Amino acid sequence: MTSTPETILTIANLCVSVRGEEGSREVVSNLSLTLKRGETLCIAGESGSGKSMTALAIMQLLPQPAARISAGTIHLGATELTALDERRMRHIRGDRxxxxxxxxxxxxNPVLSIGRQLTESIEAxxxxxxxxxxxxxxxxxxxxRISEAESRLRQFPHELSGGMRQRVMIAMALALEPDVLIADEPTTALDVTVQGEVLELLRDLQQKHGTSVILITHDMGVVAEMADRVIxxxxxxxxxEGKTSDIFARPQAEYTRELLAAVPRIGSGAGRQKSREAEAATPAKVAEVTDLHVRFDLRGGVFGRVTRRVHAVEGVSFSIAPNETLALVGESGCGKSTTAxxxxxxxxxxxDIVxxxxxxxxxxxxxxxxxRRDVQMIFQDPYASLDPRMRVGDLVAEPLLIHGxxxxxxxxxxxAALFDRVGLSSDQMELYPHEFSGGQRQRVCIARALALRPKLIIADESVSALDVSVQARVLDLLKELQREFGVAxxxxxxxxxxxxNISDRVAVMYLGQIVEMGTRDQVFSNPRHPYTRRLIxxxxxPDPARRPSRFARLDQEIPSATRRIGEAPLKLALSDVGNGHLVAAEG
Known part of the structure; x- marks a missing residue:
């Protein structure tokens, strides 16, 4: 007879209230759930759904005195966490x-070494x-799987890549082999390949230690790959609430169906842009980049001499036609934002940039x-892009004022016309950035980019920080504006x-150089470079039935684009493999 896994965590009728200017309001209402040993439970939903507040309530880390548990119980085994004082709770955190x-x-902590922060929790x-x-x-x-682990102990957080810092966080969390691990959006800010490695790592460590995992995310693809059950x-x-296979195959709630429909899918996304033929009859290009190089010198030693050079962009060439979307893809540090x-x-x-x-x-x-009037940018973080002291109407009008x-x-x-066009009302022109949601702030940034009626808009990770349904709406808006204004x-x-889902052509960058470029269908249907295949x-x-058995990991970190002075980077030559599909070969 098969034994039933024991229940390690039980939440019953949990309510979390937050006190604001207009009084107290519930941000988590009557939530009940159970977590069994060795199980992965995903809590999914968009910003403001109460996912992170639930996690903070479990950890007893709610921001005091603004937030508090107003009702309900949280049992870790036989221990009632809501009844513990801070001293006793400190013994639970990290250990169990x-x-x-x-x-x-x-x-x-940016001023403490990785080793100090790791050993501090172990000794405690x-x-x-x-x-x-x-x-x-x-x-x-x-x-x-952090290489040269002993020497890493002496390093500080800023000396590590984003993926390595997240792995350090996982190491700190699992060093004491806790019963429950709560991962709050652990891969949102990571590149897709690093995300795959982190998720594979969590699976390995869970199998080894029997840890129960609560994974909080708005990425339904991650849910499909990781979860046993979903809330x-x-x-x-x-x-x-239900088994992962049931939620994806037979969602009962209308909101769940909307959430799944908004997920971008390779090959069959609902918002996939139809393939368009290149406009050969239009010789004029909006922008042409030829043999672009961007290098940064690093100084060191007693006399501050230039000792190393970062080859951020090395010999990049491409062109963009009117009404065309060229996607520049690659992992962090590949040079795509520097190119922009x-x-x-x-x-x-x-x-040459023409x-x-x-x-x-x-x-x-x-x-x-x-x-520069013809080239405008939309940045990744709309809140950081907008002056919090200015009304959004003035922010959108600012480019017009600067150019007279x-x-x-x-x-x-x-x-007012721009606000209407991006789905905002003219009444909202008098509001400040903090009075908008993330998706609305990004619409303000899009309106500002359109103010000068540019020929080219550079969208730098413009939807990566948005919830999946908001992301879908912003992408639809970008497509509509392209059809209306002919902007590239x-x-x-x-x-x-x-x-x-959005591109006409795709250029894949690796270590400051383009390794593959072609139409959207060429690159996705027939990726020829190993790095492109790995990214895809x-x-x-977002389908539990297609959950991969393993993720192919890199044996080491991606090499650095930094070289000693006089040391030349490897040059890659692009060869046409047919119909303008360019693939890099070492030259």
């Missing part, structure tokens, strides 16, 4: 229940000596300013599913 937060850089919960704690820290880093939350309430900044005139470069038939390198200050376009009344009329897009992303294979598939 641990948490991985979304942004490792803000979770790690065990009777190990400092030497023994250090050895366990090394073993924890090796368990999460869907909205506005603080559970709207649906060079095109927008924000970093020094060598090579916008609207004018080469930027041969223009004076006034001419360069005029050309139209009178004050005409500017206001144009801004340079769409920068590491999300291959989003890229496959790493995309989580």
């Amino acid at each position: 229940i641990a948490m991985i937060f979304q942004e490792p850089m803000t979770s790690l 919960h065990t009777s190990l000596s400092p030497a023994e704690a250090r050895q366990r820290a090394i073993e924890a880093l090796k368990a999460v 869907i939350m909205r506005h603080g309430r559970m709207v649906e 900044k060079a095109l927008a005139g924000l970093v020094p470069y060598s090579g 916008v609207g038939g004018r080469n930027l390198s041969g223009l004076g200050r006034d001419e360069r300013k005029a050309v 376009i139209a009178s004050k009344e005409e500017r206001r009329e144009r801004v 897009y340079l769409f920068i992303s590491h999300d291959m599913a989003v890229v496959e 294979e790493a995309v989580p598939v």
